[in-house]
Amino acid sequence: MSSATTYEATVSAPVNxxxxxxxxxxxxxxxxxxNSSLSVTLDQDHLRSTTTARADPSFxxxxxxxxxxxxEIKPGSRLATCIAEMKRLRRETVEAKHPTAPKLSEYNVHIASYNNFPTAAGLASSASGFAALIAALAQLYVLPASPSELSIIARQGSGSAxxxxFGGFVAWQMGVDPAGSDSLAVQIAPQLHWPEMQALICVVSDDKKGTSSTSGMQxxxxxxxxxxHRIKEVVPARMAAISQAILDRDFDTFARITMADSNQFHAVALDTEPPIFYMNDVSRAIIALIVEFxxxxxxxxxxxxAAYTYDAGPNAVIYALAEDIPDIIQLIVSYFPQRPGEFKDVMRLFEVDxxxxxxxxxxxxxxxxxxRFEVGAVKGLIHTRVGDGPRRLGxxxxxxxxNGLPKTLL
Amino acid sequence: MSSATTYEATVSAPVNxxxxxxxxxxxxxxxxxxNSSLSVTLDQDHLRSTTTARADPSFxxxxxxxxxxxxEIKPGSRLATCIAEMKRLRRETVEAKHPTAPKLSEYNVHIASYNNFPTAAGLASSASGFAALIAALAQLYVLPASPSELSIIARQGSGSAxxxxFGGFVAWQMGVDPAGSDSLAVQIAPQLHWPEMQALICVVSDDKKGTSSTSGMQxxxxxxxxxxHRIKEVVPARMAAISQAILDRDFDTFARITMADSNQFHAVALDTEPPIFYMNDVSRAIIALIVEFxxxxxxxxxxxxAAYTYDAGPNAVIYALAEDIPDIIQLIVSYFPQRPGEFKDVMRLFEVDxxxxxxxxxxxxxxxxxxRFEVGAVKGLIHTRVGDGPRRLGxxxxxxxxNGLPKTLL
Known part of the structure; x- marks a missing residue:
């Protein structure tokens, strides 16, 4: 029977x-x-990485x-580390305890992953990608591990992964253990705690490739x-305050802290030698619009x-409650005209071409x-909302x- | 005789x-x-404010x-404060001690001031303007005051004034007295200590008026x-280190600190609520060129x-030693083509049209x-050097x- 059994799992995982x-x-x-950090998980219905992992003795x-x-999975790479750690968990927590369990940890794996958003959009795909990888392997290996335990391994693939x-509102606790056992993610509040929380992603064109976040942050x-000073004094207070704001569904406080922390992240990037800039004139203009709004x-x-936030690139993500999103979309479009059809009105707010x-x-x-900018300065608007954590797919x-190769190669 | 005597002085003062x-x-x-601050005085041969002050009983x-x-000199304004303070000094340090001295402090004054650079260039004219005002009144009133003593009054017109x-390299010591008696300027080194120090000002176009520095800094x-943290920990160490670098004519250290402090000023501006941006995409590109250079x-x-620095606007000022200036001008022009004649080659480096x-x-x-940007992104280049302090003119x-009115009105 065993040769006829396919050991495989497919999952999708969200962007945060x-x-x-x-x-x-x-x-x-x-x-x-x-320092610790905190994020909002966005809805996989709109943005996701999907990953299939299969273990087979023939690979x-x-x-x-x-x-x-x-x-390529290079020896010693983050990818290799993640796969090796997941095999170790399989061996230690399943195979060692249940002698009849198939020795999947000894099989090689084939992994196919797909992002439903273009890499060119500048959205960090490594977070959803590594989360999907770890979640797929955890399903494949039937691990008795909690998401927080898995987050310790996902972290070693890409920190924010x-x-x-988790879905909803998620903290990455920095921890104190030099081995990293307590540097993990915990859920502050689930998706349905604050379902009115939505996000509008403004995809901004940029002339040049920015500094990679890995080299930039170091x-x-x-x-x-x-x-x-940010690490020791500012972030701990903000983590506590924004967690409480989320529990209280206090958008005003949530917005103030979100914008202040985005600003401060870009401030310390600028306080770097040589300085690092991720925002451009379009990013600055979007900030000016939100400030005036x-x-x-x-x-x-x-x-x-409305609360803007910018990662290591020029794209704006604007958090707002559902009732205010239509006004914000109209505001953005007033200054950044869109090519017809470029705004995918997935939530049917406007129903116009x-x-x-x-x-x-x-x-x-x-x-x-x-x-007012030219068409193309903001080359896409993605309207989404707070979402759930990784999903097992059929x-x-x-x-x-x-044959064990990606279907897209057929 | 007194009615035939004209009590008047004309001075010019530099930009810093x-x-x-x-x-x-x-x-x-x-x-x-x-916090304390430190500046380089630029040559009045190129950039200056000229001011004539006249006292007359008929005004x-x-x-x-x-x-x-x-x-208009509004009551309680900074301008009114400076004029009143200078009259007080005349009364206390001259008229009270020399009973035969004319009571100029009781006369009204007419003051005409002129900047030889366009306000639109975005160069802070308030520093040279208030310095020229104070220096002209000090000459008119024949005050026995040192430049540091006068700087206490100029400071109340515009801090950086x-x-x-002073010429050369100048520190504004923040002081500790709540009344401001020790918040004054001192010369770190005179102009001729490091005459090779030159500056290239890149005048950058901007779409919008930025936040005024007065409201922005508060x-x-x-x-x-x-x-x-910047105020308490960073600036004191940098003041000491850059003063020593100037005394040692150590351009490498001077450049490193200059760029780091420009970056940090813009970092704390960005860490403000709502955030303040003075640099734009052109400013960022000039930084990238200097970093690569x-x-x-x-x-x-x-x-x-080369060392870039940016004040409360998008213009770059690049400090460099004389021998490196031609390469830097060529570098800037490679990316920012100039309209013919727009670069005033005052020091005859190139001698081409x-x-x-x-x-x-x-x-x-x-x-x-x-x-490479379009013509006009950098709409002017001003090449200058370290200069001297206020000059009495004929x-x-x-x-x-x-008749006591500005000649330009005739």
């Missing part, structure tokens, strides 16, 4: 966008951060294909004279209505805070064909 | 560009800063004209969680060759660090006509 930023490692091999070596193209093992650790709502006594017909500014908006979703 | 930045007041009325009120246009009362004081010279074992024919990159320069340079 941090509101308290991870920037700096205290251990670059184990990927132990210099000659571990192999991985990303978007149909083989990605650990946060994509340059900041080595040269910034402000980073240590909030100024009006604060003036009305309604507090902050050309979103530009919906470009309206709130009453009293000071138009002079930014100039066999029909497998990315691997019967 | 800080290398350790002033950003934040601990007393907004007295203009007492939250009905104090009046001031800036570039030929009357600027206190540094324009927002940083109120909201940045990083500023206090320095990378090459460091690789050759020659250390840093079209500087664009001189656009050359150093060997081994990685061209991909920036894109009567023939007076900006006031016999």
């Amino acid at each position: 966008i941090a509101v308290i930023k991870y920037w700096g490692k205290r251990d670059t091999k184990l990927i132990l951060p210099t 000659e070596r571990d192999q991985l294909w990303l978007n149909g193209k083989e990605d 650990c946060r994509s093992l 340059r900041t650790v080595e040269t910034s004279t402000l980073l240590q 909030n100024r009006l709502s604060i003036e009305r006594g309604e507090g902050y209505k 050309d979103i530009n017909t919906q470009a309206n500014l709130p009453e009293g908006f000071n138009k002079a805070v930014a100039k 066999d029909e979703e497998s990315l691997l064909a019967a | 560009i800080a290398v350790i930045k002033y950003w934040g007041k601990r007393d907004t009325k007295l203009i007492l800063p939250t 009905e009120r104090d009046q001031l004209w800036l570039n030929g246009k009357e600027d 206190c540094r324009s009362l 927002r940083t004081v109120e909201t940045s969680t990083l500023l206090q 320095n990378r090459l010279s460091i690789e050759r074992g020659e250390g840093y060759k 079209d500087i664009n024919t001189q656009a050359n990159l150093p060997e081994g320069f990685n061209k991909a660090v920036a894109k 009567d023939e340079e007076s900006l006031l006509a016999a």
Whole structure:
């Protein structure tokens, strides 16, 4: 029978966008951060990595294909570490305890992974990608491990991947153990705690490739004279305050801290030698629009209505409650006209072919805070919401064909 | 005789560009800063404010004209404070001690001031302007005051003006007295200590008016969680280190600290709520060029060759030694073509009509660090050098006509 059994699992895993930023490692091999961080998991219905992992005695070596193209698993690489750690867990927590369990840890694996968003969009795919890899192997190996335990391994693939093992609102606790056993993700609140939380991703064109976050953050650790103050004094207070704001569904506080921490992350990047810039003039203009949008709502006594945040690139992610999203989309489109069809109105807010017909500014908006840009400056808008953690998919979703190669290669 | 005597003085005063930045007041009325700062005085042969001050019993009120246009002296304004303080010094240090001295402190004054650079260039004219005002009144009143004593009054007009009362390399010591008696400028080294020090100002176009430095710096004081660390820990060490680098004519250290402090000033501006941006994509590109230029010279074992610094606007000021300036001009022009005649080759480095024919990159320069911009992105280049302090000019340079009104009004 065993040769006829296919040991395989397919999962999807979500993207997460941090509101308290991870920037700096205290251990670059184990990927132990210099500060805790906190993120919102976005809905896999819109943005996801899907991964199939199969173990088979006939496979000659571990192999991985990303978007149909083989990605070499180099010895000692983060990828190799993650696969080896998952095999170890299989051996220690399953096979050692249940002698009849198949020795999957001794088989090589084939892994096929696919992101449903273009890499060119500049969205960090390593977080969802490594989360999907770890979740797929955990399913394949039927591990009795909690998401927090798995997050310790995902972290060693890509730091922020650990946060994509949960839905909702997720903290990556930096921990204190030099071995990293307590540097893991925990859920602060589940997806359904605050389902009105939505996000609008503004995909921004950029002329040049920015500094990679891996090398950039270590340059900041080595040269910034402000980073240590951020790590020791600022982040711990913000982690506590924004966690409470999430539990209280206090958008005003959530927004204030989110924007302040995005600003401070880019501030310490700039305080690096040589300085690192991820935001460009388009990013700055979007900030000016959100600042003015909030100024009006604060003036009305309604507090902050939108919170921008920027990762290691020029894209803006704007968090807002569902009721305010249509106004924010109209605001963005007013300054950043979209090619017809470029805004995928997945939540059916507008139901028009050309979103530009919906470009309206709130009453009293000071138009002079930014100039109107050309079509293409914001080359895409993705409207999504807070989502759940990794999902096990049915066999029909497998990315691997019967011969063990990715279906996309057929 | 007295009615026939004209009590008048004309002076010019220089621009200064800080290398350790002033950003934040601990007393907004007295203009007492939250940290010490340090600047290089630029040559008045190229950039200057010229001011004539005349006292006459026939004048009905104090009046001031800036570039030929009357600027109202509002009661309680910084301008009114400076004029009142200078009259007080005249009364206390001259008239009270020499009973025969004319009571100029009782006369109203007419003041005409003129900047030889366009306000639109975005160069801070308030520093040279207030320095010229104070120096002109000090000459008019024949005050026995040192430049440091005068700097206490200039500071109350515009903080950085206190540094324009000296040539060469100038520190503004923040002081500790709540009344501001020890918050004054001192010369670290005179102009001729390091005459090879030159500067290239890149005048950068900007779409929008930035946040004024007066309001911006106070927002940083109120909201940045990083500023206090900068004030307490970072600046004192940098003030000591860059002062020593100047005394040692150690350009490498001077450059490193200058760039780090420019970056950090913009970092704390970004760490402000809402964030303040002064640099734009053109500013960022110039930084990338200088970083690459320095990378090459460091690789050759020659250390840093150029130091950028940015004030509260997008213009770059690049400090470099005379021998490296031609290469830097060629580098900038390679990426930022100039309209013919726009580069005023005042020091006769190139002696060509079209500087664009001189656009050359150093060997081994990685061209991909920036894109080539359109003509007009850098809309002017000003090449200058370290300069001297305020100069008394001859009567023939007076900006006031016999009738007491500015000559430009005639």
